[in-house]
Amino acid sequence: MDRHDARADQVLGEVFDLFIDLGAEEMALDFPAIYCSARDGWASLDANEHGTDMVPMLDAILDNFEAPNFDSEGPLQMQVATLDWNDFVGAIGIGRVSRGTIRRGREVTLISNDGKSTKGVIKELYHIEGMERKACDVVEAGDIACIAGVKGLGLGDTIACRENPEKMTSIEIEPPTMEMEFMVNDSPFAGKEGRFVTSRQVQERLLRAATMDPALHVNTSPTGGYLVAGRGVLHLGILIENMRREGYEFAVGSPKVLLKEVDGQIHEPFEAAQVDLPNDYVGKIIEFFSKREAEINDIHQHGSRTCIKMRLPTRALIGARTHVLTLSRGEGAVSSSLEGYGPRAADIEMRHRGSLVASDSGQVTAYSLVNLEDRGHFFVAPGEQVYAGMVVGENNKDKDITLNVVRAKKMTNVRASSKDNTEKVKAAHKMSLEQFLEYLDRDELLEVTPLGLRLRKRLMNEKARLRADKETAV
Incomplete structure (x- = not known):
């Protein structure tokens, strides 16, 4: 209510529609409406009047909620x-x-x-x-x-x-829709930054997480790792961040959706998504989601902003939030909920650019980054340690390039006539955990440690990668 484009009546109507969709009883539809501003700390029963305090809301709680009636003498x-x-x-x-x-x-x-x-x-x-x-x-x-x-x-x-046990109604838990592979970190930097680094320690932590959160499913991977299924990138990202803060060091693969076979046809999870953004960026957002097999169901404006409702595959939302923020200059918001499973949609090209992969191990130099900056933008800065096979940036083109970012300027015994110019390097593009998970390609791994995040190729040897690409092409 403290925004100039507040739409209280419209939101109230949407809440009413939601109650009907959920099958609420007629009594539940007769609910009071309280108009509040959390920022300014006031509540009012009239949309056209500003209150002075939160008393109207507290009174509404006392008037409409009955005190709980519990039996302290009955069986536990x-x-x-x-x-x-x-x-x-x-x-x-x-x-x-x-x-x-x-x-x-x-x-x-x-x-x-x-x-x-x-x-x-x-x-x-x-x-x-x-x-x-x-x-x-x-x-x-x-x-x-x-x-x-x-x-x-x-x-x-x-x-x-113990004498007269009675079971209460079970809590229904939504099934997982996305899966990631967790494995021991086997990069050249393995064991240098974490406290818990062995396969047994990672397994125990994952099994404990599955016990605490039934929405997480943990299975053994054919490659020796662990397949962890959850309800989306955010759900799995929270687990990864918690483990990282606890001192665990490990690697994770790219997220992939869980498919089902129904009547001989492959089905995948679909989401009902809603994007709220300024009117100026609607065209770009619609174009972006159209390429991701989204079905636009509704578009309506409210003041200077537009709300777009759509149905799209769950895998289409991987990386979508980051792209929406970029295209809308940080003013767009995406929310979604699982709608169910449906026939698998067409293939979606998730990444349009390749990776810049380090060819040598060592310390990154400003000299090499300046000479290579036309190839793309880098994730590393001068002075950082890298190893061969580590992804150090994003290519401007759609193919991976292997390059040397540790090459130093050759020294000579010839004195220059003018003083050396200081190398000016563009700032490194730093990404959060969620952005890394959305950026991950199928042939890449994210190295997670308490001190940082590093992207690398599954096959760190360049010849092995070329051989694998040829076999995949055949």
Whole structure:
């Protein structure tokens, strides 16, 4: 409400349509509308009037939400809503106690989503106080409890009393749509920057992540690595970033979508996407998504901005957010949600440019970068260490080029008549983790370490790459 192009009535109508699409009951459609500005800290019941504080919203919560009615005397019932991990106590199940009372040291029954029951003992019990987790002996119905010591905890599992266990409704989890290969880092710089670098350490961390997040699936790769499936590049990127911060060193391959075979036909996941951007860049964005097999469903303007709704393959969204930001000069926003599976669309050319690959190992020199700057833009700066097979930049053309970025200027015993000019090198193009994952090609790997990210070819030997390209062409 604090923007000059606010469209409160239109958004209210979209929320109403969303409730109908979700099959909401008639009572749920009669909801109050509160007009707020989080930036300025006010709320109002009238779209044409600015409030002075947040009291109208707080009053609306008290008036429209009934106080929860919990039975503290009944048999215990609690559903695990999320999971955490502690190196001392292991898996920690977090959820609200729906019925009864939970105590430290009490024997309970764990009922998994598939209905299997196992016995366990609550060895550690915590409750949430503000932003902190504090140890306690008892948590009553209505409060959030954190339990540890029960083996086999999973998302959606029910913690029930031992005498009369009752299962709660299972939590449905969306299946993964994208897969990446995790493997041990075998580059020349392997083991120099990470604390956990072995295959066993990486495997244990991935299996622990799969236990904490059921939307992650981990399988063994035929090449000796691990295939990790998740719900998109962002989901997998969060796992990679968490592992990097914890001190793990590893390599990942390019993301690829998970396909299904339905009635003998290959199906792939599709997304319902929405792009919001200034009116001046609509043509460029439509042209970009049209090349990625997108079906434009709706285009409407609201003031100086335009909203484009479309349906497109999930793989078409890889790198799309970065391109939208570039084409709209940082003013575009992309949001999407899984729509389901459909017949596989045509092939999409994800990258239109090749890579600049280092031919020699050593320290990057300004002299070599200045002489090669017409080939493309570089990811490395003078003084950085590189190795043969490492991707050091992006080519202006659609083919890979191997070049020497460590070549130094030859020294002579002839004195120049004028002083040497300082070499002026263009700034290196630095990319974030998400941008690297979107940029990765099928024959490349991303080297992830606590200190940085490096792009490299799967086959670091140039002759081996040429041989593989010939075999692929045949």
